[in-house]
Amino acid sequence: MLTLDKARVEFGGLTAVNDLNMEISKGQIHSLIGPNGAGKTTVFNTISRFVNLTSGNIKFNNENILNYKPNEVIRLGITRSFQNTELFANMTVMDNLLVGLHPLTKKNIFSTMLHLPSVRRIEQENRKKTIETLELLQIRHLEDEVVKNLPFGYQKMVDIGRAMMVNPELLLLDEPVAGMNNVETKQISELLLRLKHDFGFTIFLIEHDMSMVMEISDFVTVVNFGKKISEGVPAMVRNDPAVIEAYLGGEDVSHA
Numbered sequence: 001m002l003t004l005d006k007a008r009v010e011f012g013g014l015t016a017v018n019d020l021n022m023e024i025s026k027g028q029i030h031s032l033i034g035p036n037g038a039g040k041t042t043v044f045n046t047i048s049r050f051v052n053l054t055s056g057n058i059k060f061n062n063e064n065i066l067n068y069k070p071n072e073v074i075r076l077g078i079t080r081s082f083q084n085t086e087l088f089a090n091m092t093v094m095d096n097l098l099v100g101l102h103p104l105t106k107k108n109i110f111s112t113m114l115h116l117p118s119v120r121r122i123e124q125e126n127r128k129k130t131i132e133t134l135e136l137l138q139i140r141h142l143e144d145e146v147v148k149n150l151p152f153g154y155q156k157m158v159d160i161g162r163a164m165m166v167n168p169e170l171l172l173l174d175e176p177v178a179g180m181n182n183v184e185t186k187q188i189s190e191l192l193l194r195l196k197h198d199f200g201f202t203i204f205l206i207e208h209d210m211s212m213v214m215e216i217s218d219f220v221t222v223v224n225f226g227k228k229i230s231e232g233v234p235a236m237v238r239n240d241p242a243v244i245e246a247y248l249g250g251e252d253v254s255h256a
Contacts, residue, residue, distance in 0.1 A: 001026045001202055002047070002170060007056035009042050009226070016042040018226035019056065024170070024204055028218040029196055031205045035246065039226035040206045041083055044172050047204075048080050049073050060170065077169035081176060083206075085159040089148035093139065093158050096147055097130045100165030133161045136194075138187065152179040160188070164195070171195070174206045185209060189216050214238060222246075 002024040009017040016039045024030045032040050045051040047058060049070040058065040060076055068076065079100070087096050134140040137157050147155060160176055173192075177185040189212050195201040207213050213220065213234070220237040222230040224246040230237050237243055 001061060002204070003057075003059045004043070005057045005059070007043070007046060007058060008054045009039070009046060009051060010054040016226050017046065017223075020223065020226070020228055022221055022228070022231075024202065025219070026169075026202050027196065027200060029192060029203045029205060029216055031207060031213045031217040031220045032223065033207065033210070033213060033220060034223040034229075038223045040223060041174055042226070043223075044080060044174055044204075044206065047073075047078065047172060074166065074168070078172065079163040079166060079168040079170075080172035081156075081159045081163045081174055083174040083178070085152075085155045087147045087155060087158060087162075089146075091147060092143065093134070093145050093147060093150070094127075094130055094143040096158055097133055097161050097165055098126055100162035101126050101129065129165065133164055136164075137161050137191065153181065153184045156180065157184075157188070160191075167199075168201075170202050170204060172204045175208060176205070177207065177209050177212060185212060188212075192216055 002022075004020050004022040007017055007020045007022075008015070018039075020043065032043060034040055042051060046053055047060075047065065049065065049068060049072075053066065060078060063076060065073065065076070088099065091099075131140065131143070134143055137160070139154060139157055139161075142150065142154060147158060150158070156176060156179060160173065163171055163173070176192075177188050180188065192203055192205070193216055196203060205213070205217070217234050220230075220232065220234055221228060222237060222240070222243050229242045229246055230240040232240075
């Protein structure tokens with residue numbers, strides 16, 4: 001579904017992504033792990049077109065992503081959450097999720113001004129979709145809460161929910177359980193597995209919670225200083241000496 005071919009990103013004299021080759025298969029949870037500063041979020045930023053490649057290529061369903069602007073990538077079927085939730089702090093949870101539908105909602109300015117039946121129908125459909133997403137996240141009770149008043153863990157759920165709203169083919173999640181307790185982490189893990197098994201989502205995941213990564217991932221890629229050092233199924237990556245040395249300083253991943 002997604003292919004990175006010798007993807008390279010340089011910021012001045014710093015190489016953040018170093019000729020990275022990757023393939024993500026449809027219907028899998030593919031995790032990208034590595035130490036802080038390894039270039040993981042930069043990889044996400046290149047896919048979502050926030051950062052330009054210095055060289056190399058990225059294709060999604062054989063379509064060259066580099067031909068698209070950041071606001072056009074969602075129409076290809078790619079959405080993302082953010083490491084630091086980029087939400088509208090003074091809006092409600094419901095309204096933040098509705099924003100996720102905005103790029104694909106077709107409205108005529110005059111129909112909107114007159115609030116014609118077609119506009120009301122779209123609004124009803126969007127609200128129904130939002131409620132379904134809130135229920136899937138188990139946060140329906142928070143729909144009218146202003147986002148800035150929520151604990152960070154719930155804000156992360158809202159951020160994930162907004163990315164889910166358009167039923168993307170590829171969902172990019174940047175540290176979705178950061179700041180969450182064990183109960184919330186388990187809830188998100190179960191959600192991601194359900195999205196894969198029941199709804200056919202393909203998920204590309206950055207996460208530092210190794211127990212979660214090893215439990216739910218179909219495939220894991222490890223980067224260090226922007227370069228791929230290991231790749232494979234979780235059991236193989238967990239026992240790779242290069243991963244143990246670079247990522248955990250000699251400590252076994254299973255103990256992390």
